Amino acid sequence: QSALTQPASVSGSPGQSITISCTGSSRDIGAYNYVSWFQQHPGKAPKLMIYEVNTRPSGVSHRFSGSKSGNTASLIISGLQAEDEADYYCSSYTSGKTLVIFGGGTKLTVL
Amino acid sequence: EVQLLESGGDLAQPGGSLRLSCEASGFIFSSNAMSWVRQAPGKGLEWVSSISNSGGSRYYADSVKGRFTISRDYSKNTLYLEMNSLRAEDTAIYYCTTGRVEWEQLYWGQGSLVTVSS
Numbered sequence: 001q002s003a004l005t006q007p008a009s010v011s012g013s014p015g016q017s018i019t020i021s022c023t024g025s026s027r028d029i030g031a032y033n034y035v036s037w038f039q040q041h042p043g044k045a046p047k048l049m050i051y052e053v054n055t056r057p058s059g060v061s062h063r064f065s066g067s068k069s070g071n072t073a074s075l076i077i078s079g080l081q082a083e084d085e086a087d088y089y090c091s092s093y094t095s096g097k098t099l100v101i102f103g104g105g106t107k108l109t110v111l
Numbered sequence: 112e113v114q115l116l117e118s119g120g121d122l123a124q125p126g127g128s129l130r131l132s133c134e135a136s137g138f139i140f141s142s143n144a145m146s147w148v149r150q151a152p153g154k155g156l157e158w159v160s161s162i163s164n165s166g167g168s169r170y171y172a173d174s175v176k177g178r179f180t181i182s183r184d185y186s187k188n189t190l191y192l193e194m195n196s197l198r199a200e201d202t203a204i205y206y207c208t209t210g211r212v213e214w215e216q217l218y219w220g221q222g223s224l225v226t227v228s229s
Contacts, residue, residue, distance in 0.1 A: 045219045
């Protein structure tokens, strides 16, 4: 089963908003509201930013939000800050051969 | 505060074995599902295996099925990953994660590096 599809890179200037897409299929994103987003800084462990499509864990900035339409989920970061520069991964529950499927990751650059 | 502390990562020869451990604290261990997720050097995240809170359900990625075994010890609040018949492509940082259900990764450990090389 192929990974979820994410853009390799996105960029934005401080204060701007950006969107990272994550495209799957009717066996994962399209069928279940179990999409998560993770932030990973270099040399660090991933950190959960969004789960169940649009739920923010305690302590995560309100600048991070999630949505889903059909087979595509999106992570929206508003008011970009330098500290947001990191790799971002999406994941989803899947009824395919595997239990969980991850996206290939997106490198966010804050210009 | 949830804490997950992995250990056991090491250099192993192809065909060899290793056992990873993950000591959990800060939550009721028997209430949460546990998982292993790995990341090869310079690559993305790959789900490896999950076990239910009761231990009665176990799931594996096709890439490790038949070679890796996930288990948990409630008396020690510890998750394990027994890795046999190791291959070069198993080289990665292995992260321990926990969630309310088997497909959730709400909290992550700092990771344990496994290197498979002759």
